[in-house]
Amino acid sequence: MNRAEKAALQLRAVSVLRMLKETRTYDELAALTELPAGDLNRYVNGHVLPSDDRAREVVSGVGRDALADELERRVTTDEEGYVDNSGAVFDQSFLDLVAPIAAETFEFDRPDVVLTAATDGITLAAAMASYYGVRCAYAKQSKETAVEEFIESRQRLQSGIELTYYLPAASIDAGETVLVVDDLIRSGETQELLLDITERAGADVGGVFTLIAVGTDGVERARERTDAPVGALVEF
């Protein structure tokens, strides 16, 4: 890890600690992180940065669990099992905290592009793309006017409806590495379309990440399509 990466990791740990501190006392934060309350106070107030070992532990250990709890608090499910996750996907700063934790936890290959499907995956894709410092692209169910060439993927869904996603062809170059993300995976049909688009572009899949996996079918389906890591922050 070079100096800039170390500094970035330390600052991410401070962001995670600040988020956790919003609803906790320093003693509670100390119990959660197993770090001394006095040190935590200095980190949260920005007087001292945590060591890289402590920072990594905060980001991928307690940070992941705490963000998963926070996500569960922000999501509601109705009696038919439909999920309202607007409390998460409408909050870009929350997703900005998720991005480094997802990257640390699942060790995706470093992408050139983060790809998602419009609409609800876009803010997560933007957070992941910003974290890696790469482009973000989203496939849509309609063709953008003035774009001449598209990569398209069509699938007949379990429901019998045919679904087509279109991505402007210039969004992904052959040989690039693509991280496929979405806010939610249920049947895995949307992921399959995105993985198909990646393949049609001649690109490689560096990983698949979702905030929420509803059941295991969708995640299993993605795992059958790729050897790259497939991860979910929470599973319902």
Ligand SMILES: O=P(O)(O)OC[C@H]1O[C@H](OP(=O)(O)OP(=O)(O)O)[C@H](O)[C@@H]1O
């Ligand atoms: O695993 P699947 O069964 O394919 O479901 C997952 C998809 O469902 C939701 O999108 P939706 O179709 O509701 O469109 P939206 O993002 O525009 O709301 C969600 O954002 C995923 O893209």
